[in-house]
Amino acid sequence: MSFKDRVRRFFGIKTEEELNEVKTPKEKVIEFFKSLFFAAIAALFIITFIIQNTRIPTGSMEDTILVGDFVLVNKFIYGSSSPKYIPFTEIELPYFSFPSIREPEPGDIVVFEYPGDREELVARELNVNYVKRLIGMPGDTIEIRDKVAFVNGNEFPIPPYIKYLSPYPVPKDRVNPRIFPKGSPWNEDNYGPLVIPKKGYTIPLSPSNVEGWRTIIDREHGERVVAVQDGYVTINGKPVTSYTFKKDYYFMMGDNRDDSMDSRFWGLVARDMVVGQAFIVLFSWDRDIPFSQIFKLLASIRFDRVLKLLD
Numbered sequence: 001m002s003f004k005d006r007v008r009r010f011f012g013i014k015t016e017e018e019l020n021e022v023k024t025p026k027e028k029v030i031e032f033f034k035s036l037f038f039a040a041i042a043a044l045f046i047i048t049f050i051i052q053n054t055r056i057p058t059g060s061m062e063d064t065i066l067v068g069d070f071v072l073v074n075k076f077i078y079g080s081s082s083p084k085y086i087p088f089t090e091i092e093l094p095y096f097s098f099p100s101i102r103e104p105e106p107g108d109i110v111v112f113e114y115p116g117d118r119e120e121l122v123a124r125e126l127n128v129n130y131v132k133r134l135i136g137m138p139g140d141t142i143e144i145r146d147k148v149a150f151v152n153g154n155e156f157p158i159p160p161y162i163k164y165l166s167p168y169p170v171p172k173d174r175v176n177p178r179i180f181p182k183g184s185p186w187n188e189d190n191y192g193p194l195v196i197p198k199k200g201y202t203i204p205l206s207p208s209n210v211e212g213w214r215t216i217i218d219r220e221h222g223e224r225v226v227a228v229q230d231g232y233v234t235i236n237g238k239p240v241t242s243y244t245f246k247k248d249y250y251f252m253m254g255d256n257r258d259d260s261m262d263s264r265f266w267g268l269v270a271r272d273m274v275v276g277q278a279f280i281v282l283f284s285w286d287r288d289i290p291f292s293q294i295f296k297l298l299a300s301i302r303f304d305r306v307l308k309l310l311d
Contacts, residue, residue: 051075053282054111054129060254060261061131063161064109065278068287069305071131073111075276077101104250104274107157108134109310112252113273118180118266119215121224131278132262133159136251138198138271144191144264147257160311165258180267181212188264196268197245204242205233213243216268220246247271281308 056069065071079100104110114130116123136142140151146169149156169189170176176187186192197203203213210233214226217235225236232239249268254260263269286300 052276054131054278055287056131057287059259060256061109061133062163062256062259064133064159064255064310065131065281066284066302066305068285068300068302069281070283071278071310072280072282073276074279077277078104078274080276104134104137104277106134106137106151107159109278110134110250110252110269111275111278112250112269113275115219115267115269115273118178118182121215121218129275130252132252132254132260134250135253135263136196138196138248138250139201140196140251141193142191142196142251143193144189147189149253159255161255163256163258165256178265180263180265182214183209183211188258191264194251196251197247197249199245199248202242202244205240207231207233216245216249217243219270250274278310280310281305284308 052073052075054071054073056065056067056071059067076098077100079098109131110133111129111131114123114128135149135156136151141153143150143153147164170187172187172190174187175185179186179188179191181194184194195201197216205213207228210226210228217226218224221236227234227237229239234240235243248271250271251263252269253262253264284302284305285297289297289300291297
């Protein structure tokens with residue numbers, strides 16, 4: 001068989017003789033399922049590595065992204081990766097990543113794997129994606145003063161559709177015990193300053209601050225390795241006074257600042273958990289209307305949001 005014939009067969013290109021050939025019913029059925037199979041493979045490749053659709057279930061990004069929006073995510077721009085788990089199971093797979101076109105940048109609307117609650121080694125439910133705005137880069141210093149975000153001492157650009165449910169900030173002296181890192185004397189409206197770790201960044205460790213970094217260090221090792229013994233911090237049983245991070249991290253916040261569970265509460269997002277960039281609203285309707293009320297559901301379509309670019 002010639003090289004030309006191999007290429008033609010690989011891409012399913014038929015000659016004029018093959019197009020005019022009369023096929024039996026059995027051959028037609030086989031050809032149909034072959035076409036269906038290759039279409040499924042192509043769709044799986046696109047969803048896995050290039051673009052996927054994600055449905056927005058919460059209002060943490062209002063009014064930039066609304067509940068009921070169906071958003072397209074560019075997975076290729078940050079370097080997409082193969083699946084990390086067998087679908088519908090918690091069985092891990094070896095995976096690989098493509099090189100990124102560019103790295104995430106401040107202000108990007110980022111889709112990422114939820115790392116888990118503040119003190120969880122892994123999230124209770126795997127493969128859960130969150131959508132937030134990237135506020136802080138690796139090495140940046142984050143601070144929130146009376147609801148206003150500052151990065152490295154400069155006010156962070158205000159998103160065009162930012163939302164506040166209350167105009168009154170929580171006073172500085174009112175500590176929220178749910179805030180990240182654990183034990184910090186801050187709240188959601190007056191937060192920091194916090195230096196975001198980057199790969200190679202070293203922090204001092206002592207019994208007084210180890211609780212704030214315990215989970216991130218454990219996650220980098222994939223198991224519980226941090227302990228306090230006889231007044232010393234230990235990692236894998238060895239006394240340490242500092243720790244050097246192995247990964248870059250990001251600080252994420254929702255545009256609906258008073259109704260967003262984000263990095264202020266559960267912590268930082270590692271670079272390898274970034275999935276892609278949300279860039280356009282494909283479709284939008286009222287998700288609270290049951291599908292059984294199809295006509296009412298169709299009437300709720302927000303035509304002004306169809307194919308709306310996100311910024």
